[in-house]
Ligand SMILES: NC(=O)C1=CN([C@@H]2O[C@H](COP(=O)(O)OP(=O)(O)OC[C@H]3O[C@@H](n4cnc5c(N)ncnc54)[C@H](O)[C@@H]3O)[C@@H](O)[C@H]2O)C=CC1
């Protein structure tokens with residue numbers, strides 16, 4: 050769509066002087082920074098042909114300068130002062146791949162005020178300070194591009210801003226954290242424990258500096274905040290995202306889900322509601338059951354996938370590496386190429402201005418009690434028959450329609466944290482209101498013979 054094959058051929062007009070290269074200053078040269086430098090160097094000729102000019106890293110900020118030399122060699126200026134890169138006179142665009150949201154805000158604002166474009170992979174920064182940062186970019190007539198910040202290599206920002214721009218987006222749902230998808234896949238498919246799987250994700254460069262951000266769903270909430278703003282025209286409102294991570298997930302529920310024909314994934318969902326029960330936006334990150342036959346359920350390891358339902362396009366699905374060095378670098382460089390193509394024009398004329406566009410009126414974020422979906426419930430009980438009767442009665446009393454009910458009894462040597470001999474009532478509901486499901490579970494909790502806390506997981510509707 051964007052690539053003119055002729056542009057890869059050598060120019061036939063020698064009289065036209067070659068435009069000067071786009072000069073890049075990088076802040077951070079870790080997993081993503083090093084990948085960006087490597088891919089820029091390796092694919093230099095192709096990238097220059099496609100961008101219409103070369104892209105050249107002129108200065109790099111690193112904490113450890115000796116290690117930075119190993120990556121970038123001696124032909125690039127090095128500093129450990131990020132502000133020096135942000136305002137460097139020889140830099141056209143600042144690539145921020147250091148991470149964190151406090152100091153990074155200052156560097157990025159300094160770059161924008163100095164008239165530099167910014168490319169960043171930092172979703173925490175934009176989810177927390179994006180309103181201020183995009184306003185500064187507008188004021189100074191420059192671009193903040195962030196394709197790498199959401200779902201790594203997948204061009205989902207471009208898809209929403211450009212490919213789907215004609216649509217009213219009804220919902221989007223995504224596996225948008227590579228680390229947790231890697232952990233859940235390794236636990237389900239290779240029988241690894243949580244800690245071991247997390248350690249592998251860290252060693253492969255997928256996890257955040259503080260992996261709590263991954264496993265507690267915060268990183269996915271950062272990304273969902275950015276996606277929801279683009280897709281639904283709402284402000285950046287991280288504090289309104291309902292967030293549950295995967296640390297409370299129990300092995301028994303992964304096994305029961307699988308026996309029922311489902312896989313559990315950490316999902317980010319932004320769903321517009323305009324029905325008899327609610328008008329607004331569901332904005333939530335949590336583990337969810339997906340039918341094992343659904344394409345999204347088959348997205349494993351560090352892969353991400355985002356499904357978008359538009360009123361005109363219908364369903365579209367985007368899948369690819371959600372984390373990793375060169376995988377993320379691919380998106381960073383795509384943004385650099387967009388900036389290179391500006392060639393002095395106004396950012397908005399070239400469709401690169403990556404700020405969320407507010408629609409009026411923006412839908413309000415709904416409370417979780419208003420969520421409408423299907424549910425998986427597991428209730429530990431002393432007596433299976435009595436437990437089934439209690440659970441079905443409570444669901445019926447609260448208007449929650451039942452779809453499947455089964456008893457689960459694991460003998461000695463059973464899965465995960467299951468006590469030998471423990472019985473469970475496992476239920477799949479039809480579509481119900483979360484408030485009604487919670488009322489039913491509150492009733493069940495007080496019943497004689499119920500041993501321990503019930504588990505409630507959402508079954509996501511992806512149709
Ligand atoms: N690793 C991945 O797969 C992905 C990471 N990201 C984001 O990209 C950013 C970078 O992530 P990684 O490369 O994985 O992290 P990293 O920890 O591997 O690299 C960050 C580098 O920045 C340097 N740095 C931090 N503060 C600095 C300072 N004040 N002065 C000089 N250097 C400083 C660190 O020393 C480190 O070398 C983060 O915002 C992360 O969320 C986004 C998508 C994927």
Ligand SMILES: N[C@@H](CC=O)C(=O)O
Nearest residue numbers: 226227228255256257
């Ligand atoms: N830690 C993140 C990195 C990419 O955004 C993830 O695992 O997805």
Ligand code: NA
Nearest residue numbers: 196199201203
């Ligand atoms: Na992306």
